[in-house]
Amino acid sequence: MSFQETLKAQRHNIRDYGMYIAFLAIVVFFTITTKGLFVSSRNIGNLVNATSYIAVLAVGMTLVIVIRHIDLSVGFLAGTLGAVAAMSLKYWHLPVSVTIPLVLALGVLAGLVTAFLVARMQIPAFVATLAGWLFYKGLLQLATRSRGTIIIENDIFNALGNGFIPDIPGIGFLPGVHKVTLLLGILAVILFIASEISNRKKTQAYHFEVLSPSMFILKLAFISAVIAGITWVLAGYQGLSWAAVVLLIVVLIYSYITSKTVIGRHIYAVGGNPEAAELNGISVKKITFLVFGSMGLLTALSGILYASWLRSATTIAGTGMELDAIAAAFVGGVAVAGGVGKVTGSIIGALVMASLTNGMNLLGWDISIQYIVRALVLAGAVVFDVATRKTGK
Amino acid sequence: MPETTAVVEMRNIKKNFAAVQALRGVDLVLRHNEVLGLMGDNAAGKSTLMKVLSGAYIPDEGEILIEGKKVHMADPLDARRLGIEMVYQDLALANNLDVTSNVFLGRETVSAQLIPIGVLDSRSMEQESKRLLDRLKIDIPSVRLLVERLSGGQRQAVAIARATAFNSKVIIMDEPTAALSVAAISKVLDLVRELKAQGASIIIISHRLEDIYSVSDRLVVMRQGRKVRDCPVTGDIDEFRERVVAYMIGARDDFANAVVD
Numbered sequence: 001m002s003f004q005e006t007l008k009a010q011r012h013n014i015r016d017y018g019m020y021i022a023f024l025a026i027v028v029f030f031t032i033t034t035k036g037l038f039v040s041s042r043n044i045g046n047l048v049n050a051t052s053y054i055a056v057l058a059v060g061m062t063l064v065i066v067i068r069h070i071d072l073s074v075g076f077l078a079g080t081l082g083a084v085a086a087m088s089l090k091y092w093h094l095p096v097s098v099t100i101p102l103v104l105a106l107g108v109l110a111g112l113v114t115a116f117l118v119a120r121m122q123i124p125a126f127v128a129t130l131a132g133w134l135f136y137k138g139l140l141q142l143a144t145r146s147r148g149t150i151i152i153e154n155d156i157f158n159a160l161g162n163g164f165i166p167d168i169p170g171i172g173f174l175p176g177v178h179k180v181t182l183l184l185g186i187l188a189v190i191l192f193i194a195s196e197i198s199n200r201k202k203t204q205a206y207h208f209e210v211l212s213p214s215m216f217i218l219k220l221a222f223i224s225a226v227i228a229g230i231t232w233v234l235a236g237y238q239g240l241s242w243a244a245v246v247l248l249i250v251v252l253i254y255s256y257i258t259s260k261t262v263i264g265r266h267i268y269a270v271g272g273n274p275e276a277a278e279l280n281g282i283s284v285k286k287i288t289f290l291v292f293g294s295m296g297l298l299t300a301l302s303g304i305l306y307a308s309w310l311r312s313a314t315t316i317a318g319t320g321m322e323l324d325a326i327a328a329a330f331v332g333g334v335a336v337a338g339g340v341g342k343v344t345g346s347i348i349g350a351l352v353m354a355s356l357t358n359g360m361n362l363l364g365w366d367i368s369i370q371y372i373v374r375a376l377v378l379a380g381a382v383v384f385d386v387a388t389r390k391t392g393k
Numbered sequence: 394m395p396e397t398t399a400v401v402e403m404r405n406i407k408k409n410f411a412a413v414q415a416l417r418g419v420d421l422v423l424r425h426n427e428v429l430g431l432m433g434d435n436a437a438g439k440s441t442l443m444k445v446l447s448g449a450y451i452p453d454e455g456e457i458l459i460e461g462k463k464v465h466m467a468d469p470l471d472a473r474r475l476g477i478e479m480v481y482q483d484l485a486l487a488n489n490l491d492v493t494s495n496v497f498l499g500r501e502t503v504s505a506q507l508i509p510i511g512v513l514d515s516r517s518m519e520q521e522s523k524r525l526l527d528r529l530k531i532d533i534p535s536v537r538l539l540v541e542r543l544s545g546g547q548r549q550a551v552a553i554a555r556a557t558a559f560n561s562k563v564i565i566m567d568e569p570t571a572a573l574s575v576a577a578i579s580k581v582l583d584l585v586r587e588l589k590a591q592g593a594s595i596i597i598i599s600h601r602l603e604d605i606y607s608v609s610d611r612l613v614v615m616r617q618g619r620k621v622r623d624c625p626v627t628g629d630i631d632e633f634r635e636r637v638v639a640y641m642i643g644a645r646d647d648f649a650n651a652v653v654d
């Protein structure tokens with residue numbers, strides 16, 4: 001197969017590739033215009049931490065949109081749950097090991113309440129979660145009214161949003177480079193290559209089509225280079241942050257569930273055709289509860305990351321986060337009509353939006369211009385998405 | 394055809410929707426390895442009757458026997474467990490998923506069970522659906538194609554393939570040739586013949602007389618919630634058409650004396 005034919009065969013993947021290329025273009029643009037400041041280890045480290053709580057929300061939002069719903073309540077819910085975490089640590093004197101499970105459980109509960117309204121009471125998700133938006137905004141103000149901002153003084157909790165994974169002390173070579181991060185990066189590359197090769201072999205054993213050898217090696221080399229590059233940049237500052245670790249774990253778990261498990265397939269089936277799913281024995285209600293429950297869990301996680309990052313809970317925590325998460329999902333290729341969209345895409349979407357903000361801040365662009373640029377990128381991404389979907393047919 | 398036991402026997406099925414008597418005591422028999430055509434004007438009750446058989450509706454009266462055994466079906470999944478598969482008119486396919494996912498929708502093969510999460514055995518499902526499509530001589534280039542990329546005829550074929558994937562006893566097709574091109578219709582009819590050759594028992598609901606004529610062994614005509622005609626498909630098509638139309642519009646009725654209103 002010639003290269004052009006391969007490209008033609010891969011045309012339906014152009015949506016995915018387009019997003020990665022756009023992300024790369026943004027990175028290159030800001031690297032040049034900020035004279036390298038954008039890709040400095042310190043900036044990338046901060047960028048990852050500032051993206052993590054939105055990216056975690058975007059993962060949950062992806063599934064909510066895939067099953068044709070929306071969740072507007074997650075911003076203030078995250079803020080409220082962050083305040084609960086702060087109060088639990090500061091006023092109830094609960095340890096971190098109790099606080100975090102408690103907040104996560106409350107998040108799941110809140111998600112199930114939304115699911116109850118949507119699946120059982122048949123209230124459109126937009127309305128149900130708009131009510132949730134108001135409700136949690138009120139709850140957050142109620143919780144923080146008497147005390148104002150609640151400062152969190154727990155170091156372990158604050159490390160989640162600000163800390164970095166420890167390094168092995170006393171290694172002489174490569175001074176100033178985080179060795180554990182480097183090691184993890186190398187491990188990730190090896191695991192990635194090994195799993196791709198084993199996957200390819202198994203697929204060939206079943207006589208199914210695989211990428212041509214040259215394309216396969218190109219793909220391996222490109223993704224390995226990206227992982228190695230990110231690792232090198234992160235290792236140059238303080239290494240991998242805990243927030244990045246949390247985000248990576250969330251992405252790995254959710255990618256696996258959505259692409260490799262029965263539940264994942266049923267979620268996409270419900271998004272593609274709820275009536276068909278129901279006729280084939282898939283309970284749309286059950287899936288709705290599951291997806292909103294997971295959204296609640298991730299909202300709680302996002303609230304924890306955000307409160308930890310700020311080392312405090314404020315009366316306005318979470319404002320607008322739901323819209324950032326929704327924007328990230330749409331930029332990442334989630335279809336408004338439901339049924340289509342990958343978790344990894346939404347992460348890239350979140351990174352694209354965060355990189356834009358970060359880069360424009362570094363360049364000192366006016367905040368109003370920043371909004372307009374982000375609007376154009378969001379609209380452009382969706383236009384591209386719709387256009388490639390049409391030609392794909 | 395050798396005289397065999399009935400795969401399905403429906404006796405005196407009645408179903409009312411508020412004041413409307415949709416089914417007024419219908420008897421229907423499907424024999425082993427038989428293709429039964431079910432015809433009737435709109436609102437004759439044929440779809441309602443098939444929804445009763447596929448478990449979507451629970452009849453007010455009457456009984457259903459599968460291979461001689463009396464059964465009760467509370468929902469479509471019960472019917473499925475008994476080997477009754479329905480190919481819906483709107484096909485009930487998820488267009489955003491690939492062919493394999495649709496064939497196995499709701500009945501995925503699992504390679505490991507991490508309670509409560511089942512891990513998909515994608516390769517064995519792909520292989521199985523490929524084998525299935527080959528066996529039914531269905532022309533689809535890859536089982537990994539998304540259903541939204543298939544033509545109407547190919548989608549119909551996928552829906553039919555799904556109905557045959559799990560050792561079904563009876564396959565019910567609701568208007569399988571509606572909204573298809575002429576070429577696609579002949580392919581679907583070929584598929585029905587192929588299924589029969591492989592031993593399936595099939596009920597086809599259709600408005601298209603030619604299709605029923607070309608693939609069915611026997612014909613049942615319904616009108617106003619009753620069966621008015623039950624006979625083998627014989628004779629030439631013009632004669633067949635004339636007679637069927639007479640029954641459909643109510644000019645003739647073989648079971649008029651059996652009316653119990």
